[in-house]
Amino acid sequence: MASIRRELGEDAIIVATSDAPGGGVQVRAASDQPMGGDVMEAPRERAERIHSEIVRQRGDDADGIDRIIRALGFHRVPDSAIEALARFCEMQEDGPAAHLLxxxxxxxxxxAPIEGQPGEVLLFAGAPGSGKTATLARVAARAAAHGVPALLIATDCERAGAEARITELAEKLCLPHALADDPRDAEALVQAAGDQLVLIDAPAANPFDLDDLDMTAAFAAAAEAEIIAVIEAGTSPDDAFEAASLMASIGACRTLITKADCARRKGAMLAAGEAGLAYAHLSASPYIGAGLAPATPLRFARTLLDLQDLPEDAMLEGDEA
Structure with missing residues (x-):
């Protein structure tokens, strides 16, 4: 408990414990403190202070940084990220805002974009409606375009329409597909897949429900699959940070951001990175054959700065504006 409170603060609590593979104990903990730390200063107050300091120090040379801070504040990016990115940009030579960011x-x-290599096993996990099934189909389409054979596996057999959805997508892509009712079925299918790229559509999971997380982890462990956390760009940054952290606790190392085309505020994009996940791809289209782009720093920067009608006081505007 002392170790956890050193990491997460005095309000941290232990929410679950389990035996760790190879011995030891795994502990899941949570805290009500705002992410990134300073509980005495609100995010927008911190952003305003940093903004004022940099403008005062750099004067006319701060135009690019000014645009960056206003945009990040508008998106409700976590305050820890705003401060770190602003401080980094402050130390660079002045230049286009997108390049600085x-x-x-x-x-x-x-x-770390997904390569989609033969023999790779990827499990896409996310909340209901996050777009994980469509994302899986996009990854499969990219693999097929590069001549990599892929097998699609559906595990969400209880949710209405889920089985029909994966079947429809597989048939449109002319790819084989299979159903796995439990982790043992998934394990058998992966073993029989040989050198195919295997893409698993995990059961829709509430990332804040430990039972759902355990089920996702069980499928991943049985299939020896890498967990890709699928997170909507329009999710609130606090929720995205916590969901990404919990996904990381069951082994996820990468995230894929979806629905960037229909989210006005996209602070969740950076909240997932603040939780320690690497970025794989960014999805910005409802169509299977388009809109899935490898994640790059410049692509993310341009997405966050692409606000033609950003008001001058965007950093300080209220939620009702």
Whole structure:
């Protein structure tokens, strides 16, 4: 408990414990403190203070940084990220805002697009409606375009329409598909897949429900699959940070951001990185054959700065504005 409170603060609690593989104990903990730390200063107050300091120090040379801070504040990016990115940009030579922000993001986050190699096993996990099934189909389409054979496996057999959805997508892509009612079925299908790229559509899971997380982890362990956390760009940053952290606790290392085309505020994009997940891809289209782009610092920076009608006081505007 002392170790956890050193990491998460005095309000941290233990929510679950379990035996760890190979001995030891795994502990899941949570805290009600705001992410990134300073409980005495609200995010927008912190952003305003940093903004004022940089403008005062750099004067006319702060135009790019000014745009970056206003945009990040508008998106409700976590205050820890705003401060770190602003401080990084402050130390760079003045330049286009997108390039400054991209350099800052490259220094703070990891970017690791999905390669889609033969024999790779990926499990896409996310909340209901997050777009994980469509995302899986997009990854399969990219693999097929590069001549990589893929097998689609559906595990969400209880949710209405889920089985029909994966079947329809597989048939449209002319790819084989299979159903797995439980982790043992998934394990058998993966073993029989040989050198195919295997893409598993995990059961829709509430990332804040430990039973759902355990089920996702069980499928991943049985199939020896890497968990890809699928997170909507329009999710509230606090929820995205906690969901990404909990996904990381069951082994997820990468995230894929979806629905960036229909989210006005996209603070969740950076909240997932603040939780330690590497970025794989960014989805910005409802169509299976388009809209899935490899995650790069410059692509993320341009997405966050692409606000033609951003008001001058965007950093300080209220939620009702």
């Amino acid at each position: 991209a350099q800052g993001m490259e220094s703070r986050y990891r970017f």
